[in-house]
Amino acid sequence: MVSRAFRLPRSASLQSSHRSLLFSEELRRQQAQVARVEKIRVQLNRKGPDGPETKTLLMNRGVSTPYNCAMHISEWLSKRSVVALINDRPYHMLRPLHADCSLSFLNFAGERLEEVNKAYWRSCAFILGAVLESAFKDEFAVALLRAPDVPVISGAFCYDVILDQKLDNWKPSEAQFQALTRRAFALLGKNLPFEHLSLHPNLALQMFQENRYKQEQIEEIASQQEEVTVYRLGDFVDLVEGPLIPYSGLCFQFAVTAVHPLKGKDSASEASSATSETSTFPAGYDFHRFQGLSLPVYQRAHHVIWHKLVKRATSLVLESRGNSDHAAQPQCSDSPRTPVLPSSP
């Protein structure tokens, strides 16, 4: 039942630069389509010093991003905002606007923290994926599977990866986890933007031609939507659903904490709760779940608290079946300001 028959792909660095090249070409093509700059009206709602206020900004269609709108107000707003709300729906900060809309900003200490938490966790998983693709030597095949959607409260973000058979019994040491963490910090230190791109599914399939698991996911998305969303950080391009944070420099503390080998569909359905929903684990693949922990620059933890959280992030995180943010944890419904520590023993 376990199928491991994928051909040895090109080295990870070649793959990612191929994807990045296609990304740049498509981005240039889409930008060239904006021949004549048209104006759109953006209604910016924010809480000013004298209470809630509305400003109308005249921005450029297809060119201006919510980040540019924030720049018109203040640097503080542009640096602090994590996710934009366009017509009350979460929107990536560096994604161009195409029509008249209402805009507001979410940061780490305001309202609608679930959206902020999700975006942050997704971005951290993205960074973990970027690290994993380039971390292994060329002789070991690495195929990125997906970043499962886990809530912040579960204690760690994950990225599922299918590793070479030679690494079946690999138990990384402390030093090896630190090496992975150091690679992540190299990305964070450069403070790179998360660039957004909406693609036609065919182009997306071409981009991920080396990775048939990603191709399966693209086909699944394409059956429901017209376009496929990809993001790029530096050289690494990946499929993501939902907005990410604007810049990698927003992550302050980062650690790759654990790796758990997991079985494919059959044993996964035993592990997860007994519901009739289709299992989100891919059929028949044995994969490794890498887990990590991160805290943003505006919510830094003291090293004592950080070590406690890291210890918790080593235990296996499984996706819950229901609504991810209100999974079976009896936590207070007010959004926590930081990942909540486990309740007292």
Next chain:
Amino acid sequence: MTSLCVFLRASRSAVCSRLLACGTRSYSNRPLDSTWWDEHLSEENNLFMRKIVPMEHQELLQGRLNPLRDEPWPLHPWNEGSVRVGLIAVKLGMLPIWSTTGERHAVTLLQVQDCHVMEYISKERGKTDKDVLVVGGRTVSPFSRSADQLEKFRRAGVPPKEKLSMFKVSDNAILKPGTPLYAAHFRPGFYVDVTAKTIGKGFQGVMKRWGFSGQPASHGHTKTHRRPGAIGTSGVARVWPGKKMPGMMGNIYRTARGLKVWRVNTKQNLLYIHGSVPGHKNCLVKVSDTLIFPRRSANSNPPFPTFFEDGEEELPEELYADDLFQMSSPSLIPEEEVEGK
């Protein structure tokens, strides 16, 4: 100490530490983007941390009483010339005591709180002529210690300590890191040296600092009543290095030597030490066997290398020196009547 020592100590770091000790809350080494530990924690998490940290410390301390005794390091008997480890204690205050001959003395009360051996530095590693044991006293919050320091405490298996002191010990007196030290390490009748930082007086003038006599208050002395007066002779035509002058007074380490232990309470870990001891109430002091030669014979046959709570020795709660008058005993003992008087 001599004025030469004061001059040598007048380096920048010493001055900074004295200034900081005089009540300022500025932390000159702290990075600008640092934060306090509960800045971004919710109320719930704050309470959780406040509860869990002392609980974890208690577990570490209780762990000493578990039935599984791990391999202790080999114990050697005491001999003339052995040097034992000392303790770190907290100065609680002073009280009067009376000797059996009716003399009143003042004693300082020291309590040994959470004292453990932290580390053993052999002569080869430390490149010295004697083995060194690092001892820690009184548990402190982990939030005030850096990650590297906490790692050291974790390796010793004890909660983080407020003060660490080094004791030079002889070869037969080394202890395993993590060994707890108790007040019964000293017995009544022993003599100890107590080292601590003296109470800081701040920047003081020459009369208070060096005991100069100043000048008269009246009879024509203009604006000169507490000044040092002349600071040199015309011969040398300069000021001698180390000249006694106004400056920072106190907040320096001093040792009171040859102090008798009058009484030991084994349950509360209290030591009743003769006389006064440098430092303010609730400060941490370093207590060790005395180096004063005439008193060393009183320290013979001590608990060696230290007192072990789970050992064979069963001690009563209070131990008194022979010449300490115990208030429970009668003060006048009637002499027996001689027959035929």
